[in-house]
Amino acid sequence: MNTFKILIAATPILCLASCSQAPDRQPNIIYILLDDFGYGDAACYGQLKIETPNIDRLAQNGILFTDHYAASPVSAPSRCGLMTGLHSGHMQIRGNDEMPERGDVQSHQAMLADPHLEGQRPLKKGTVTLGTQLQKAGYTTACIGKWGLGYPGSEGTPDKQGFDFFFGYNCQRQAHTYFPPFLWKNGDRVYLDNPDIIQPGTRLPKDADPYDEQSYARFTQNTYSPDLMFDEIVGFVEENQQRPFFLMWTTTIPHVALQAPDSIVKYYVGKFGDEEPYTGGANYYPCRYPRATYAAMISYLDSQIGQLVDKLKELNLYDNTLIIFTSDNGPTYNGGTDCPWFNSGGEFKSEKGWAKGSLHEGGIRIPMIAVWPGVIEPGTTTDHISYFPDVMPTLCQIAGIEPPTETDGISFLPTLQGKPKKQAEHPYLYWEFPESGGWKAVRWGNWKGIIRNIRKGNDRIELYDLENDLQELHDVAADHPEVIEQIRTFMAESHTDSEYPRFRM
Numbered sequence: 001m002n003t004f005k006i007l008i009a010a011t012p013i014l015c016l017a018s019c020s021q022a023p024d025r026q027p028n029i030i031y032i033l034l035d036d037f038g039y040g041d042a043a044c045y046g047q048l049k050i051e052t053p054n055i056d057r058l059a060q061n062g063i064l065f066t067d068h069y070a071a072s073p074v075s076a077p078s079r080c081g082l083m084t085g086l087h088s089g090h091m092q093i094r095g096n097d098e099m100p101e102r103g104d105v106q107s108h109q110a111m112l113a114d115p116h117l118e119g120q121r122p123l124k125k126g127t128v129t130l131g132t133q134l135q136k137a138g139y140t141t142a143c144i145g146k147w148g149l150g151y152p153g154s155e156g157t158p159d160k161q162g163f164d165f166f167f168g169y170n171c172q173r174q175a176h177t178y179f180p181p182f183l184w185k186n187g188d189r190v191y192l193d194n195p196d197i198i199q200p201g202t203r204l205p206k207d208a209d210p211y212d213e214q215s216y217a218r219f220t221q222n223t224y225s226p227d228l229m230f231d232e233i234v235g236f237v238e239e240n241q242q243r244p245f246f247l248m249w250t251t252t253i254p255h256v257a258l259q260a261p262d263s264i265v266k267y268y269v270g271k272f273g274d275e276e277p278y279t280g281g282a283n284y285y286p287c288r289y290p291r292a293t294y295a296a297m298i299s300y301l302d303s304q305i306g307q308l309v310d311k312l313k314e315l316n317l318y319d320n321t322l323i324i325f326t327s328d329n330g331p332t333y334n335g336g337t338d339c340p341w342f343n344s345g346g347e348f349k350s351e352k353g354w355a356k357g358s359l360h361e362g363g364i365r366i367p368m369i370a371v372w373p374g375v376i377e378p379g380t381t382t383d384h385i386s387y388f389p390d391v392m393p394t395l396c397q398i399a400g401i402e403p404p405t406e407t408d409g410i411s412f413l414p415t416l417q418g419k420p421k422k423q424a425e426h427p428y429l430y431w432e433f434p435e436s437g438g439w440k441a442v443r444w445g446n447w448k449g450i451i452r453n454i455r456k457g458n459d460r461i462e463l464y465d466l467e468n469d470l471q472e473l474h475d476v477a478a479d480h481p482e483v484i485e486q487i488r489t490f491m492a493e494s495h496t497d498s499e500y501p502r503f504r505m
Helices: 053-061 075-084 108-113 130-136 213-219 225-239 262-272 290-314 388-399 481-494
Strands: 028-034 063-069 140-146 165-169 182-185 188-191 245-250 321-327 365-371 380-382 429-433 439-444 447-451 462-465
Touching: 028 290, 028 388, 053 290, 053 321, 053 365, 075 130, 075 388, 130 140, 130 245, 130 388, 140 225, 165 225, 182 225, 225 245, 225 290, 262 290, 290 321, 429 481, 439 481, 447 481, 462 481
Parallel strands: 028 245, 028 321, 063 380, 140 165, 140 245
Antiparallel strands: 063 365, 165 182, 182 188, 321 365, 429 439, 439 447, 447 462
């Protein structure tokens, strides 16, 4: 396992003049997608306990979005919306579907023996994705990290959805350990030196001392998957430095299980002091220092971001590269995490029912930072309201091709260029989520309408004024019947029935 190389880097802030000449080729695009990283988990978004100097430096050198949203509050549908440019009322994958009809899909031993049990419901053959569009524009494409949009052998694997290279987890259940027995490289398994297959959810033995670090030793094995992924990222950049590339770095950090390099964990134990252990359960492993480990995972990833930027500069690629940093949904509440203690939701609530898995702001409003020397003015902030479907038309415009005709997105390139008067705006944003009882939500200006428990027959819209109530604590629906009527119309016109019964409400 790599040691913690960069905690506080010293890279200078670049000015616009550093890229005064127009590049002679399309810009490289690196899209960094974290997993369950909260709106408030970086210092540039208000975090006070976790050190994120390299993420903060992205904000110093680029533009910070205050009102950017994921496509969904959980992994697979959020990635589907990102990849396809469609919102959750139109897209194929609207929830996490492990397809249990295949067999014992929860058993890691069974998945090791039978790849058919891995993965989630697949994207269909011929789906237009970010990968296929950027390939069409002449880019070499890669996805390194977590996929979650099609099991091995299906039509939804990365190589069939527009990516020339893939390395990482095909299946999000496999990603519940950072010491997996294997990862995927294109269409082949790469077996790792992690021989002990421990089922996630395994608890600390009753006779083990929960305050003794040695009681947790078996949950740390030999090969830490994020190390291998970063090696592949650097290799991909080096190999493709002479041609435009599109790299999706879909890291699993900081999604639980809580597992991080020991040197960084010890750093945060020294900073936070002793704490109560997490002894396991709920599909995740035990952890002696859960708060310190959560912080360590984020600082580890932050360090790698700094190393990637340094590599781009070393190869003279940085000035012609757009870097986008964001998260797939809000912070989680399980597996030993303590997001309220970190204030991971930032201005929004992050407890269970309010963050991941919900359509409250804490579940879907996410950080986004973009850096592009010579194009994006350093140190800027925007309150432009945007979400994952907008990434498709934005990247197509940057790559010089037309976006697909079937999209719910609006390019935010004018915002990146500092041309707000040319920026088109959404009349409203729409979400639906068939899990957690069934949800629908609309953001219309500063109004936020939510329906919860749809599967239980509820159709009452709650209404929140985000200008004065970011935590959505005061339902003002009774005072604004005309707003409720309009939001109900927006919900009706945005929804199409899914062909999959699991995603219907």
